[in-house]
Amino acid sequence: MPRFSRRLLVVLTGLPLLSACFRIGPPSSAFNGLYSTSTGTRLQPHPIDYNGFPDDRVLYFSSRGAACPVAKPKFQSTAMQSGGRLPSLPGILLIGADWGIDEAEIPNQEWRQYELAGGSAAARAPRPEALPQSDYYTDPFYLYYPVVGISREQAAEFCRWRSRVVTREINKDLHHPDSLSTDYVRCTYRLPTEAEWEQAAALSAGGSTCLEMPLRVEPRAAAYLQRRSGSRTDVACISADIKAYNATQPLRSIINYDQAEPYFLRLATPGYVYQGPSNAQGLYQALGNVAELVQEPGITKGGSYQDPLAACTLKARGSYRGPAPTVGFRCVCTVSYPNRK
Template sequence: MLNRRNCWMLAGPLALLLTGCATVPSSLRTGYYNAATGLPLGPAGYVAEPPAGPPNVVNIESQPMVNPAPFPDNEVLRYRPGSKLCRDTFQVPNLGHLHGMLEGPGAVHFSHSGLGIDEAEITNLDWRLFVAEVFPDNSSSNDIRPSVLPDPAALPVPDYYGSPFYAYYPVVGISYEQAVLFCQWRTEVVNERLKQGSNFAGERVEYRLPTEAEWEDAAEVRSGLPYGTTCLELPVRVAPGAAAYLQKRSGTPRSVAQIKADIEAYNRRQPVRSWLNYAQAEPYFLRLATPGYVYQGPPNDFGLYQMLGNVAEMVQERGLTKGGSYRDDLAACRIKARGHAEGPAPTVGFRAVCVVQQSAKR
C-alpha cells in the first residue's frame, strides 16, 4: 500500500500530484519538492541565503540547496502522544470512501464530500517559490514584484522572511489580497501539472481560503470539544543538541553552552507542556520571538498540523481569523473563537482548502 513515507521513491513531481505524496512534510526532504505545489525546488536556491540587497527583497538564482538550520526543525521537541494523561473518546469520521480520490498537493481530505485542507500553514518557502515563479528577477515586472512580498514592518523579526532558518515557518506579514493571489497562482500551477499526466481524466483542483465553517469543521474533527481534543498537554523532551537553534528562535542572549545545560535540567524534571503554540508559561529557551515550525506536532485526528495556535489563519470572511497565535492566550485558540486582522501582521498567516472537480477524459 502506498504511504506518505515511500511516496518520495516515485519518479517525478507528477507522481506526487496524482498520489497525494506531496503532502509529506517537505522539511524532512529538503531539496526535493514543494509540498504545496509539487514543483521541484532544485536547482534554484529557494532556501539559500539571499544575496545582499534591499531588505526583504529576495533574489532567487541558481544556487545550491542548503540546510539552513543548525538542527532539524522536526527534532527540536518530541512529544509523547498516547499518554495516560488523557484519552479522547469521540469517533473520528470515517472517510474511507474517498480512498483513491485525487488529493491536491499539500491537502488532506476532511469532509465526506472530498474537500481537502492544507496539512500545514503556508510557509515562507512556499511564498518565496510563488514570488520567484510569478515575478522572476529578470522579468519586466520588477516594479510590481515588491507588491507580493511580505510587509517588512509586519514581520516578527527583520530576517524572518529572507533567512533560510525560517524556511519552514509560516509566512506572515501578508494581506488578504495577497493570500487570494497565492491561491489563484497555486491553482494554475497544479492544474497545469495535472494535465501533463498520462492518466489525466479531466481532473481539476481549486485552492482558496476556507470559509469559517470549513475551517471549524477541519479543526474540530466532530469532537464537540472547544479545542478538538481533551489532550492539550503531553510529556515533552527538548533536544539538547538544539541549543543553538533555540538560541536563534528565542532571541535569548545566553550562550549555547548555558542553554544546553538548562535544557538538560528541564528534561530531568520530566516536563508536561501544551503542544499548542500559544503564549504559555515557558522556560526562556522555548519562548518564541516568531511563529514556529509548521509541522510541529502532534497533528489533530485529520492529520492537520498547527490548526490551533502558531499563527491566526485567514478565512474567506475578510478581516476574520481563526485559531489564535503564538502571542495569544489559550482562550483565543478555541475553535469557535474569532480574531480580527486589519491588514498584514506578524501573527497572521493562512492555509487553503482544495476543491477537486472530476470530469470525463478529454
C-alpha cells in the same frame, strides 16, 4: 544522492517516489527536499544554505504519562487520501467528500516558490514592517515557519496561482491536458470558510482532547532554540538548562500560544509549521502559532503565538486589520470536472 523532504513523497499520480537515500520525516530547513509541498513541482532552492539543527528534531511530544488517552500521532503523506472525488494532491488532506485542506500553514518556503514564479516581486513579497524579525522571510532558518506579513488579497492571489499550477501539472500527469476533455480536472484553491476551517480543526490533536502532553526537548538543539527564542544566554548554558528541564518530566501545551514556559522555549516568532502532534485527521498547528485567514472578511481563526489560550479555541474569532506578524493562512482545495454533464 539527494534527500527527499517527506515521510512519503508522493507525485501527482499518488505513487511513492522511492530512493535509497529516502528520509523519513517532515520537511525542514535542514532537509527541504526536491519538490514543493504546495504544487508538487521542483523546488527553487534557497540562495543561502542552512546548516543548522533540523526543525522536526527539536521537540518530542509523547503520549506516555499523558493525563488523557492519546492516539499515537500519525504523519500523513503529501497526497490527498483516497476516496471521494478528489485525486491525489500535494499537501492536501481529505476532509469532506469533495474538498480538502492543507495539512500545515503555508510556510515561507512555499511563498518563495510563488514569488519566484514571476510577476512583481514587490507585489508578492511580505511587508517588511509586518514581520516578527527583519530577516524572518529571507533567512533559511525560517523556511518552514509560516509566511506572515501578507495581506488577504495576497493570500487569495497565491491560491489562484496554485490553482493554475496544480491544474496544469495534474492534467499533464494524467495524460489529458486538453481542456476540452471530459477527464479534464480543475483544481481550485482558496481560503477556507469559517465553517470549513472549524470542521477541519475540530478533530483533536493526536486523537485526544489533551491540551498538554509530556515533552522532551533535544539538548543538541540549544543553538537552534537560542536563535528561535532570541535569548542571549550562552549555548552551553541553554543545553544544561534543557537537560535540567527534561529531568522534571514536564508537560507542555501542544498549542503555540502566549504561555509561561522556560526562556529557551519562548517564541520570538511563530514556530515550525509541522511542530507537535497533528490532529486525528493529520492537520498541524490548527490552533495557535498563527491566526489563519478565512473567506469571511475581517476575521481570523485559531489564535496565534502572541494570544492567550482563550483565543486559541475552535470557536474563537480574531480580527484582521491587515498584514501582521501573527497572521498566516492555509488553503482549501476543491476539484471539478467542468466538461462532464
